[in-house]
Amino acid sequence: MSSEERSALHGHPVGPGDKRVVRPYGDTSGDGMVQISFTLPVPHTKRAEGAAVQLANKMGMDPAMLVHAKPIGDGFTFFVVYGRVNHLVDMAEVHVVERDYPLLGAKEVNAVVKQRLRRKLSVVGACIGTDAHTVGIDAILNVKGIAGEKGLEYYRELKVTNLGAQVSVPELVEAARLERADAVLVSQVVTQRDAHLHNTREMSAAFREAMPAGRRPLLIVGGPRFDETMTAELGVDRIFGRGTTPGEVASYLVHALITSRKQKA
Template sequence: MTRQQQTRTDVPEIQDIPSIIRPYGDTTGDAMVQTSFTLPVPAGKRAELAALALARQMGLDPASVVHVKPMGPDFTFFIVYGKVNHLIDYAGIEVPEGREYPLLPAKEIELAIRTVLNRRLVVVGACIGTDAHTVGIDAILNVKGFAGEKGLEYHREIQVVNMGAQVTVEELVARAKADNADAVLVSQVVTQKNAHIHNTKQMAAAFHDAYPTAVGPGMGRPLLIVGGPRFDTVTEDELGVDRIFGKGTTPGEVASYLVHALLPSWTPEESA
């Protein structure tokens, strides 16, 4: 079987999928969905009726409470199953374009930094605020990497400073200045009360205040990159950063972006 035939077999073409679709529950097109939530009331019959009332306001009709669990004396967790009347225009959904930069092999990343900078590219990374989840930042920075790719520490031409968890914004700015950072990578996993958004905005504002000149190697402010699983509701402009990376990002994507953003004068042809 040819590569082209495999692609047609493994990935359905858009024309093979109905244009208008509904959720799938028990049978195709039955529009059944399942949702969960917690109400600030004690468990009981009144609480279940309140859950059903909320479900109907959410557009589930008919709806059934299929699971109830007290969460202490004053809260109750519910799972509700019901039918929605909404339709999805699948064919009309616009898919964002792919990345605007190529994924580069490690050798080209090394060559680009060595050719343009003639020094090591400095990256400072941290989890800021009260966030103590270092798995994400470690996956990008540490040599062990993620998804079969080595982290940024693997690159001889990249100097990595991993500050770890619960770093204050003031500490991050001071370290970036002390090490003449070209890029700052911040990981945010904790999302309660939108802590990840508030922390990132605070961090970005501090860097913009501390560096009055434009971003660029030796020119001023370091490139500001933030990553985490719950940044899909905001844009870079809203946060004041240069790039947002979501879940599943690999070290190679980040390294390639650093070359794209910080070394725009370099092109892969230079490696010839």
């Protein structure tokens, strides 16, 4: 076992720059045990179970133990496999989007908007394309919010327009124009064939074509399958992933539209 692997087992920093190399934890520290789940397009048989274990082996899991198998329709089986992997994770090479703005309470958001913007901040939200899942956008916009935290409709200095589900991109652009939107929030849950990525690119292209840079609203997308590092590639200003709260979104709006612009000025 190398010195890096020994350090990983005990959680010690290794290498220059205080790198920390870690190994998955299952039953005991540093044992490398992980659990994965997947579906194969085969009926549930002993042969199908063998196929699941073979797939796990090819993914680097050795030994691989099948712990759950269940038919989920005609010709499909869902599997859960548990086993050991030898891969290490170098924490110094992990790149994520950290929150780079202060988290404000509702009273603080209202105060900043009222004092510095001197008008209500207009927000337009929707699920675009064929996506009919409004749980995400409603959790952020509706006054009832999520997990005890009020949505953006609760903020008296925010003017919120929720267009609902299955909104076309031209409809969204027109609504943003009519409402003089400062920000457009789009939720995408349906991800088959990367529909969320295609819809987001279509939306950002439509806004670039319809409005000059100085008059274009802040474009924000959210959903459980987005990569938060893809803002430039998708042509948006911010991506929020799973677990995002209304307070985080409201704080970002204040930071991006008011606070940071005042500092630059």
